[in-house]
Amino acid sequence: MTTPAARTTPFVAEASPAKEVPSKELTDVAVMIGGQGGDGTLTVSDQLGRYFRKRGLHVYSCRNVLSRIRGGHADASVRACRAPTAAMKPEVDLLLAFDEEAIEIGLAELASDGLVMYDSTSFQSKVPNSFGFPFAMTAGSQLGRPIYKNTIAYGAISVLMGFDPVVARSVLEEKFGKRGGEALEKNLKAFELGRAAALERPELARRWTVLDGDAHGWVLTTGNQAAALGFVVGGGRFFAGYPITPATEIMEYLARYLPAFHGVVRQAEDELAAVNMIIGAAYAGARVMTSTSGPGLSLMTEGIGHAATAEIPIVVADCQRVGPSTGEPTRHEQSDLSHLANLGHGEYPRFILAPGTVDDCFHMTADALNLAERWRLPVILLLDQALCQNTVTTKPFEMTGVAVDRSNFLTSGDVANLPKYAAYQLSENGRSPYAPPGTPGVLAQITGNEHNEMGHVSVNPVNRVKMMRKRMEKMVHARNELPGPHLFGDASARVGLIGYGSTFGPIREAQAELAEGGVPTRFYQARTLFPVPVDTLGKFLDEVDVAYVVEHNYTGQFARLIREALPHHHAKLRSILKYDGFSFRSPEIVRVLRGGPA
Amino acid sequence: MTESVKPVASTWCAGCGDFGVLAAVKKAAAELKIAPHDEVLVGGIGCSGGIHNFLETNGIHALHGRLLAQAIGVKLANPQLTVIAAGGDGDGYAIGMGHFIHAFKKNASILYIVMNNETYGLTKGQPSPTARLGYEGNIENPFDSILTALSIPSHNFIARTFSGDPKTMTAVLVEALKFNRDGKGFAFVEDLSPCVTYNDTFKEWREKVTDVAKLPGYDPTDRKAMFRLCLETMESGKIPIGIMHRPANGEGAADSLELKLLPDRTGPARADITLEGNRAAYDKLLQRLT
Numbered sequence: 001m002t003t004p005a006a007r008t009t010p011f012v013a014e015a016s017p018a019k020e021v022p023s024k025e026l027t028d029v030a031v032m033i034g035g036q037g038g039d040g041t042l043t044v045s046d047q048l049g050r051y052f053r054k055r056g057l058h059v060y061s062c063r064n065v066l067s068r069i070r071g072g073h074a075d076a077s078v079r080a081c082r083a084p085t086a087a088m089k090p091e092v093d094l095l096l097a098f099d100e101e102a103i104e105i106g107l108a109e110l111a112s113d114g115l116v117m118y119d120s121t122s123f124q125s126k127v128p129n130s131f132g133f134p135f136a137m138t139a140g141s142q143l144g145r146p147i148y149k150n151t152i153a154y155g156a157i158s159v160l161m162g163f164d165p166v167v168a169r170s171v172l173e174e175k176f177g178k179r180g181g182e183a184l185e186k187n188l189k190a191f192e193l194g195r196a197a198a199l200e201r202p203e204l205a206r207r208w209t210v211l212d213g214d215a216h217g218w219v220l221t222t223g224n225q226a227a228a229l230g231f232v233v234g235g236g237r238f239f240a241g242y243p244i245t246p247a248t249e250i251m252e253y254l255a256r257y258l259p260a261f262h263g264v265v266r267q268a269e270d271e272l273a274a275v276n277m278i279i280g281a282a283y284a285g286a287r288v289m290t291s292t293s294g295p296g297l298s299l300m301t302e303g304i305g306h307a308a309t310a311e312i313p314i315v316v317a318d319c320q321r322v323g324p325s326t327g328e329p330t331r332h333e334q335s336d337l338s339h340l341a342n343l344g345h346g347e348y349p350r351f352i353l354a355p356g357t358v359d360d361c362f363h364m365t366a367d368a369l370n371l372a373e374r375w376r377l378p379v380i381l382l383l384d385q386a387l388c389q390n391t392v393t394t395k396p397f398e399m400t401g402v403a404v405d406r407s408n409f410l411t412s413g414d415v416a417n418l419p420k421y422a423a424y425q426l427s428e429n430g431r432s433p434y435a436p437p438g439t440p441g442v443l444a445q446i447t448g449n450e451h452n453e454m455g456h457v458s459v460n461p462v463n464r465v466k467m468m469r470k471r472m473e474k475m476v477h478a479r480n481e482l483p484g485p486h487l488f489g490d491a492s493a494r495v496g497l498i499g500y501g502s503t504f505g506p507i508r509e510a511q512a513e514l515a516e517g518g519v520p521t522r523f524y525q526a527r528t529l530f531p532v533p534v535d536t537l538g539k540f541l542d543e544v545d546v547a548y549v550v551e552h553n554y555t556g557q558f559a560r561l562i563r564e565a566l567p568h569h570h571a572k573l574r575s576i577l578k579y580d581g582f583s584f585r586s587p588e589i590v591r592v593l594r595g596g597p598a
Numbered sequence: 599m600t601e602s603v604k605p606v607a608s609t610w611c612a613g614c615g616d617f618g619v620l621a622a623v624k625k626a627a628a629e630l631k632i633a634p635h636d637e638v639l640v641g642g643i644g645c646s647g648g649i650h651n652f653l654e655t656n657g658i659h660a661l662h663g664r665l666l667a668q669a670i671g672v673k674l675a676n677p678q679l680t681v682i683a684a685g686g687d688g689d690g691y692a693i694g695m696g697h698f699i700h701a702f703k704k705n706a707s708i709l710y711i712v713m714n715n716e717t718y719g720l721t722k723g724q725p726s727p728t729a730r731l732g733y734e735g736n737i738e739n740p741f742d743s744i745l746t747a748l749s750i751p752s753h754n755f756i757a758r759t760f761s762g763d764p765k766t767m768t769a770v771l772v773e774a775l776k777f778n779r780d781g782k783g784f785a786f787v788e789d790l791s792p793c794v795t796y797n798d799t800f801k802e803w804r805e806k807v808t809d810v811a812k813l814p815g816y817d818p819t820d821r822k823a824m825f826r827l828c829l830e831t832m833e834s835g836k837i838p839i840g841i842m843h844r845p846a847n848g849e850g851a852a853d854s855l856e857l858k859l860l861p862d863r864t865g866p867a868r869a870d871i872t873l874e875g876n877r878a879a880y881d882k883l884l885q886r887l888t
Contacts, residue, residue, distance in 0.1 A: 221887055262866060262868070277674075281671040281867070283668070286865070288675075406871075438636055441600050443602045445650065448659060
C-alpha cells in the first residue's frame with residue numbers, strides 16, 4: 001500500500017519490538033489530541049469525527065482550551081461508539097501528542113492498555129507503548145508547512161485503527177474540496193505520508209479495528225447551535241448579546257440564520273444594553289432572547305427583574321462557566337442556579353428550564369419562547385459549557401413537538417371586540433393578554449414601577465398586594481405547563497439519581513455500568529429547576545430510599561433548592577459534586593454509589 | 599371604541615422646564631399627524647422620565663440609564679413605529695453614558711430628548727454630569743453633550759433647544775422627527791430645562807442662549823465648523839442653541855440602522871412566525887446540519 005513517495009520519507013526507526021499484534025475490535029473508542037493552542041490541534045479531532053460519522057458511529061467530542069487566541073496547552077478528545085452517547089469515555093485509548101506537555105497531561109486519561117502516538121520532531125518519549133513519528137519535520141520538509149502535521153497524524157491513525165483508506169481520504173476531499181487546489185492536494189499528500197509511515201510499523205498497523213455503527217443520517221451539532229435553531233423555529237426574531245465564552249456561538253449562529261426571517265441580531269455595547277434591547281423589542285411584540293455567561297448575567301440581573309415586573313416576555317440563555325468573577329472562562333461548571341433562583345432585588349417570578357441534551361436545547365428553546373410570552377415573564381434557559389460547546393451526533397431535529405403559541409397576544413381584531421384593554425388586567429392565573437404598540441385603537445403604558453391595571457404608577461397598598469400576587473402566583477398556575485422530567489432506568493429501583501444539564505450523559509453511562517454490576521437505579525432528569533417541580537420530584541423521592549443529586553458546584557445548589565421545596569425528603573438527599581472545571585466521567589458517579597467517597 | 603389607558607396629570611413642580619418639552623412634543627406629533635398608537639415614548643428615570651405618562655401615546659418606562667437600549671430595541675423590532683426616548687441629564691450622561699455614545703454610532707432612527715437641568719432633582723439636588731463647578735460642592739468639570747455628539751463621525755441630527763422658547767423647540771422637534779421618519783438615523787435634542795426647585799437657571803439661560811444659526815459661518819452640515827462655533831460661543835460665556843448638525847442632502851441617506859437591517863421596514867415584531875408560513879424555510883435551515 002505504500003506509495004513510492006512515502007518510501008523515501010525519513011521517519012526515525014522505533015526501538016519497540018517489531019512483532020505483529022492481532023487486530024483488536026473496538027465498539028467504543030476515544031482519542032485525545034494535545035498540543036499548543038492555535039497550531040491546528042482540533043483538526044485531527046474534526047477529521048476523526050467526520051470519518052467515524054461516515055461509519056455510522058455516534059460521536060461525542062470536547063475541547064480543552066485556554067482563554068487566549070494562540071499558545072498554551074490545548075487538547076481535544078473525540079469518542080466514537082455504536083451506542084448513542086453524550087459523555088466522554090472515562091479513559092482514552094489513544095493519545096496523540098504534538099509536544100511533551102501533551103503527553104504529561106494526557107497520560108492521566110490514558111487507559112492502561114492505551115497507546116501514545118507523538119511527534120518526535122523535537123523529543124523522544126520514554127513512556128511505554130509510545131510511538132514517535134516526526135510529524136512536524138516531515139510536514140515541513142515534504143510539504144513546506146508544519147501545519148500539515150495534523151493530517152499526517154490523521155493518516156497514521158487511520159492505519160492504526162484499520163480505517164478504509166478510500167473513506168478516510170473522502171473526509172479530506174469533502175473538507176478541503178471546496179477550497180481545492182493546494183489545500184486539498186497537500187492534505188491528501190500529508191495523509192498518504194502518514195499512512196505510509198504507519199504501515200512501516202507492523203506493531204501498529206491495523207492494531208485496532210473500529211467496528212461500524214448504524215447511526216446513519218445523524219447530524220453533528222452542539223447545544224449552542226441547537227438552541228439557536230430552536231429559537232428560530234420557535235418564532236424568535238430578535239437577539240441581542242455581548243461576546244462571552246461559552247455563549248458567543250448562539251449569537252454567531254443567529255447572525256447567520258435570522259436575517260432570512262426578518263429577524264435582527266445585534267452585538268450590543270455591553271450586557272446592560274443587550275438585555276434592555278431585547279426588553280424593548282419584546283415590548284414591541286417580537287420574540288426575543290439574549291445569551292450570556294456568569295459575569296454578563298450579573299450585569300443583566302436588573303433588566304431581568306424589570307422584565308418580570310413590567311411583564312415583558314424575554315428569554316435569557318445562561319451558558320454557565322466556572323465562576324465567580326471572571327473565573328475560568330473556558331471551563332465547565334453549574335454554579336449559577338442559586339443566583340438565578342433568587343435573581344435580583346425584590347421578589348418576582350421566573351422559570352428556569354434546563355435542557356440536558358441537544359434535542360432538549362432545540363425544543364426547549366422554542367418552549368421557552370411560548371412560556372415567556374404566555375406568562376409575560378423572564379424564562380432562563382440554563383445551559384452549561386459542556387452542553388453548549390461539546391459536539392455530539394443526534395437524530396436530525398424534527399419539527400414535531402414545536403409549537404408557536406400566541407394565545408396571549410391580542411391582534412387589532414381581538415382588541416376591537418374588547419370593551420376595555422388593560423395591559424395588567426388582573427386575572428385568576430395572573431396572565432394578562434397583551435397588545436403591542438402599533439395596534440390600532442388601543443394604547444398601553446408599561447413600567448417596572450409598581451402599577452395599576454392600566455399601567456399607571458401606583459403605591460396604593462391594596463393594589464400592591466393584588467399585583468404582587470398576580471405576578472408571583474404565575475409560578476403556581478404555570479406549573480403544569482413547564483417541561484416535565486425525563487425518567488430513566490429501573491422504575492422499581494430504590495436508589496435515585498437526580499441531575500440536569502450535561503450531567504445527563506455521564507449519569508446515563510453510570511446507570512448502565514451500575515446495572516451491569518447488579519445495582520439498579522432510576523434517574524430523574526430535571527428539565528424545570530425553578531419553580532422546583534414538587535409534584536414529580538416529590539413522587540420520585542417518595543419511591544426511593546436515597547437520591548444522589550449530581551451537579552457541578554461546591555455547595556450542592558439544586559439539592560439545596562429541593563430541600564427547601566421538599567423539606568420532608570431532606571434525609572434522603574446526597575450530593576455528588578464536581579467543581580474542577582471538567583465534566584463528570586461516569587466512574588466518578590459509580591464509585592460513590594458503590595460506597596466510595598463523594 | 600375600546601377603552602384603554604389615558605394620560606394622567608403631570609407630577610412636575612409648577613414652572614418646571616419639562617412642561618415646555620411636553621407641549622412641544624405634543625405639538626410636533628400633531629403637526630406631523632402621528633397616530634398615537636404608532637408612537638412610543640420611552641421614559642427614563644428621574645422627574646423628566648415621567649413624561650410618557652402625560653402624553654396620549656404608548657409608553658414604556660425604562661430602567662435608569664437604559665432608555666436608549668430599550669428605545670433602539672423597539673425601533674429595530676418595528677421600524678414603522680415613531681420612537682421617542684426622553685429623560686434627564688443624569689439618566690443620559692451619567693448612568694447611561696455608554697449607551698449615549700453608542701446611540702450616535704448605531705444611528706437607529708429614534709429621537710432622544712435630554713432635559714438638562716444640571717442637577718438630580720428627584721433625589722433633591724445632587725450635582726449631575728452637566729453641573730457647573732461649585733454647584734452643591736461640585737469639583738468635577740461639566741460635561742457638554744453637543745461637543746461630544748459632534749465628535750462622533752456618523753449621520754445624526756444634533757440640536758439644542760431651550761424650554762423658555764417652546765416655539766423654536768417645536769420647530770426643531772418637527773425637523774428631528776421628520777429626520778427619523780424618513781429613516782435617516784438618530785436625532786438627539788438636548789433641551790435646557792431648568793429645575794425651578796433645585797437649580798432655577800431660567801433667567802440666566804434666557805440671557806445666555808445664543809442661536810447658532812444667526813452666527814457667521816453657521817453650516818450644520820460642516821461638523822468641524824460647528825464644533826468651532828459651539829466652542830467659541832461657550833468660551834465667550836454664552837450657551838449655543840439651535841440645529842448643530844444634520845447630514846448634507848444625500849449624505850447618509852441609507853445609513854440608519856433599521857434600514858440597513860430591514861430594508862422593507864418589516865421588523866421582528868411584524869414578521870410571520872407561524873409554522874405554516876415558514877415550513878419550507880425551516881426544513882431547509884435544519885437540513886444545513888446534515
